[in-house]
Amino acid sequence: MPHAVPNQPHIPVMLAEVLRALKPVDGEIHIDATFGAGGYTSAILERGAKVVAIDRDPDAIAAGAALVAAHDPNLILQQGRFSNLDALARAAGFEEVDGVVADIGVSSMQIDQAERGFSFQKDGPLDMRMEQTGVSAADVVNTMARSDLTRVIGILGEERQASRISAEITERREKEVFSTTLQLAKCVEDVLGRNPKDRIHPATRTFQALRIFVNRELEELADALLAAERILKPQGRLVIVTFHSLEDRLVKRFLQDRAEAPGGSRHLPPVDDKPLTFKQIKRGAVSASAGEAGENPRARSAKLRSALRTEHPPRDGGREIFGLPRLAEVKRNGRSE
Numbered sequence: 001m002p003h004a005v006p007n008q009p010h011i012p013v014m015l016a017e018v019l020r021a022l023k024p025v026d027g028e029i030h031i032d033a034t035f036g037a038g039g040y041t042s043a044i045l046e047r048g049a050k051v052v053a054i055d056r057d058p059d060a061i062a063a064g065a066a067l068v069a070a071h072d073p074n075l076i077l078q079q080g081r082f083s084n085l086d087a088l089a090r091a092a093g094f095e096e097v098d099g100v101v102a103d104i105g106v107s108s109m110q111i112d113q114a115e116r117g118f119s120f121q122k123d124g125p126l127d128m129r130m131e132q133t134g135v136s137a138a139d140v141v142n143t144m145a146r147s148d149l150t151r152v153i154g155i156l157g158e159e160r161q162a163s164r165i166s167a168e169i170t171e172r173r174e175k176e177v178f179s180t181t182l183q184l185a186k187c188v189e190d191v192l193g194r195n196p197k198d199r200i201h202p203a204t205r206t207f208q209a210l211r212i213f214v215n216r217e218l219e220e221l222a223d224a225l226l227a228a229e230r231i232l233k234p235q236g237r238l239v240i241v242t243f244h245s246l247e248d249r250l251v252k253r254f255l256q257d258r259a260e261a262p263g264g265s266r267h268l269p270p271v272d273d274k275p276l277t278f279k280q281i282k283r284g285a286v287s288a289s290a291g292e293a294g295e296n297p298r299a300r301s302a303k304l305r306s307a308l309r310t311e312h313p314p315r316d317g318g319r320e321i322f323g324l325p326r327l328a329e330v331k332r333n334g335r336s337e
């Protein structure tokens with residue numbers, strides 16, 4: 001059953017920059033891979049383009065019903081994962097598209113609802129599952145082997161004290177299982193201490209790590225980039241907004257591999273067996289304006305990268321170019337494998 005719609009709307013990040021890079025026009029078809037509250041989708045529809053919108057969160061899909069009704073037949077909203085965005089577009093009847101945009105991460109609605117378990121500031125179940133099914137954050141902290149937990153928190157949270165945190169978690173869970181967000185936030189705070197001058201809560205990095213792990217966010221992003229390569233038509237546009245370095249690094253690696261001549265020099269002609277499938281619209285990442293960053297704290301860490309699809313067929317091969325970390329698996333209510 002969908003959760004109640006929260007009162008705080010999600011403010012779309014870098015919308016002007018997204019539209020400038022995506023350039024949707026009348027008659028085109030675009031994929032909004034992260035529908036959320038429909039901020040990007042509404043703006044694309046206003047430009048006269050059709051949208052295939054995707055979100056893995058059933059609450060986002062339910063909340064989008066009114067927008068779908070208002071824009072029928074120009075908006076097709078589907079629950080699913082963006083790793084599968086090419087198959088979802090084909091299922092909607094489109095063999096190729098003019099644009100793919102993604103705004104990676106969680107929405108304000110997800111963070112604001114305590115019962116979704118994303119926030120260390122509000123007490124709720126230790127959940128963090130965008131899809132509301134599968135392995136939860138509680139399953140991870142209650143069952144993962146200590147060394148595996150250290151890797152998850154250290155790598156995905158970029159937390160230098162990961163080993164101390166996982167030691168404390170594994171000790172406490174012997175006495176009482178972790179079931180709430182505040183229980184975990186307090187555990188991390190007890191390990192790291194809290195300086196009132198710190199801008200961020202000590203549990204920020206641990207929560208980020210668990211969220212990325214639970215939702216397989218890095219694998220999803222890597223696969224979404226490969227799927228976009230398969231479904232974009234020549235001259236089609238790819239626009240990705242990310243919020244932390246782990247994600248931005250994947251987009252950067254993909255574009256280095258697909259849009260830069262081998263040998264690292266863009267002055268050399270591309271070799272025949274590795275034709276470039278993208279051309280960067282602008283080299284490097286674009287950040288939010290100072291004005292937007294001042295008004296919307298989420299925008300401060302945003303990075304936008306964009307590229308134009310070339311006429312060459314998609315490359316063979318998969319995730320290996322991304323250098324994704326190898327982490328242990330967790331089963332629901334089960335043990336580390």
Ligand SMILES: C[S@@+](CC[C@H](N)C(=O)[O-])C[C@H]1O[C@@H](n2cnc3c(N)ncnc32)[C@H](O)[C@@H]1O
Binds near residue numbers: 034103
């Ligand atoms: C930052 S919000 C998008 C906000 C949107 N751009 C707007 O303007 O309202 C990210 C959304 O992407 C969804 N999402 C995250 N990972 C996903 C994935 N792998 N597949 C599909 N949706 C995903 C989340 O559920 C969330 O609703």
